[in-house]
Amino acid sequence: MSSLVQILINGLLLGSMYGIAAIGLSLIFGTMRIIFIAQGTMIVFFAYLTYWSFVKAGIDPYLSLLTVVPFAFVVGLGLFYLLFRKAAALEDRNVSLLLAVGLMYLVDNLILRVWSATPRGLDISYSGAMIVAWGIRVSWLRLALLGLAFGSAVVVFVFLKKTRVGTAVRAASEDMEATTILGINSVWVCAISFAIGIALAGVAGVGMATVYSFDYQFGFTFAIKALVALALGGMGNVFGALAGGLLLGVIENLAAYYIGIAWIEVASYGIFMLVLIFLPQGLFGRRGLVKKV
């Protein structure tokens, strides 16, 4: 029985990264109405940056959070104004989608060029530290990752509910034109949402670097997983997106244990298709955002 609990807990820990990525996706989708497929690639990119700063300068990854995340935010603003501003203003989703696809391909291969195809991972002095309680073993690092995930969700939630800009983001997610009518700069609102989404990718990237080994191809698969998490959790709800991620992590771990590692992917993508077809708004999401008009 305790092994089942162990599996569940490991699943939660795995899912925390999916969750962080999904929250970012949800924010970007909320205002720009596009699924930013390059999210996974950006996460891997920031993971590589964290790796670099550790290997070259000995900076502890959790310290890198302080540099990587603001940097990621700025990168997000830059990417938005460089690439997505016009398409967002015209609400041209096909163009935005293909821009994201192009960006993904570009960054994936840039990573390959700069860092080669060797998988990287961080070997930190305290990565082996474990908590052992009630017959369960949990590594501190993974637990910290879970903490990061919850922390991110809380920060984003507070931003959305309590700040003026966050309220504008919520309003824009519901009705972009009405927000413009009030004189609010809708392009700026999209830019902020996008930048926060990328900042979250930075958080997930740091987290990924501490726990996993990663290579340039990881981004694509990870983006799909984040999307599955978002589909599961549903749109329009920060904690829903997080929950979707955690749930996906648990499902994958259960699948790995009972069906076999090779079939994890089938399980995840299969669930994705099922959710898309039968429950497009996810478990916690608001209706009407995904279904056909």
Next chain:
Amino acid sequence: MNRRKLIWAGFGALAVVFFGTLPFYYDVHRGQWGIFFFNVFVYVIVAQGWNLISGYTGQISLGQNAFFGVGAYTMALLWFNDVTKTGYYFDPVLMILSGVTPFILAVLVGVPLLSRLRGDYFAFGTLGMGMIVTVLFINGGMFTGGAEGRMLVPKMPPGVVFNLRTHYWVAFLVAVLATLVVYFMTSSRVGLALKAIREDEVSAASHGVNVLRYKVLAFAVGASMAGVAGSIYGYYLLQVTPSNVLTQNWLFYPILMVVLGGTGTILGPWLGAFLIYLMSWYGDQYVAGFSPILSGIVIILVMLFLPSGIIGLGQKVPGLGKRGRGSG
């Protein structure tokens, strides 16, 4: 307007004659342009398929590589297991079947997805489908040969020599065929419906267009094209594995080619395929691994500045780019 069409048609006819007769005065089998154009033609077929569902109907599909792979595997498995007992090389029956299986898959997946989901969610549904197909083939064990796929060289009929000329011609013929299919579909009532769906789905529906049926049709026809292309490529490689027929290349490059050449145009895929393949052909010779980076840059530049593609320039083809509101 008609004069322009005449010019394009003339140009097209010339090109057909040129490429059709190329093997007579150029050693396609040994010369590098043979392989070059063979690949271009195969990409054109896949690209035209994508053009149909995404360029003309406006539903971005990210699943062409899955259909390509399904087609390739259909051909490979039928040949490998001697199902048709004909033992032909370039068996037309197998090629047709390679178009049928993706068609069926597209309908099975397309109906639930297209009936319920908005544009980009549909795109991700197709992506999910592609991932599942890939994983299933890798884990297919005895049935599909797993990660090593199927070697087809031993199945070659005795006495038949591998000559790239055959491949060149078959690929060219099917590419022209695919182009004609797209042309006739889109210049008929069907095409009108597809374009209406692309421009304004709700309006099209209120005019009596059965939106779902046309979307699925475009999706399935495009899928079968990719499948046939897959079988042609399989006959060329004589080996079908997940890592050569299900890769992102077959997903991404056809999109890039259509987008660059001109979405929603007949000749766009040809131009795009030629340019992109040329770029990757030479790019890789100078800097290894450079061409994917360049491809990423190209698709971004095209989306930013030229969303209608090269051929779409100057024409009133809206392609992928939207015009702004309440024009001035």
Next chain:
Amino acid sequence: MANQLLEVKELSVAYGDVRALWDVSLEVEEGSIVALVGANGAGKTTLLKTISGLLHPIHGHILFEGEDLVQLNTKHRVAKGIVMVPEGRRLFQALTVLENLRLGAYLPKARADYDDSLERVFTLFPVLKDRMNGKAGLMSGGEQQMLAIGRAVMARPRLVMIDEASLGLSPILTRTIFELIVALNVQGTTVLLVEQNIHMALKICSKAYVMKTGHIVLSGTGEELLADADVRKAYVGERGSRL
């Protein structure tokens, strides 16, 4: 003659190749209520959207206090005091009443007067104060209309453009809303009212314009148009009922 707060001169707007407004001209005097009436599809909403900056004209001018608005985007027009209450209200249903009002006062100048504006809104529409923390989507039609107008008031407008205030409201509620619009006007806010409920609109306005298929076909004072036989026949009907 008092200053014309808003002057629209020969405005033409098109959606792609389809013309929506043909050389439309009108004037709104400061402190007045001007009604813009006409059937569905006459172009009334298009005109308001263009004045707001959501649409761009092919040619023509929009002058606000003598200044041409053509270069200004929506945000600057709102800052100048031109605020629209859109058709169908377009409230943020998932947000609370207070949050909706807060968003109305988003721009710096309006934000500075936030407390005053809020009090003004609550005085005009007491029910909004009671429902302050309730979700906007859960309110009745009349309350939502009040919130929509209140949201515009939070922006410290000089000119409020209200598109179809009576949409979906019962006659009693419509009367209440119109009374509130008059009260707003009495406080000094100029109102440009787009309405299908012609009878009421003509009664409260000082000047009115009739639009048809993108043209202004008739103009005059409220009483003149109410008395006009053609208008009565075409739009008002026997007992002044809605179209």
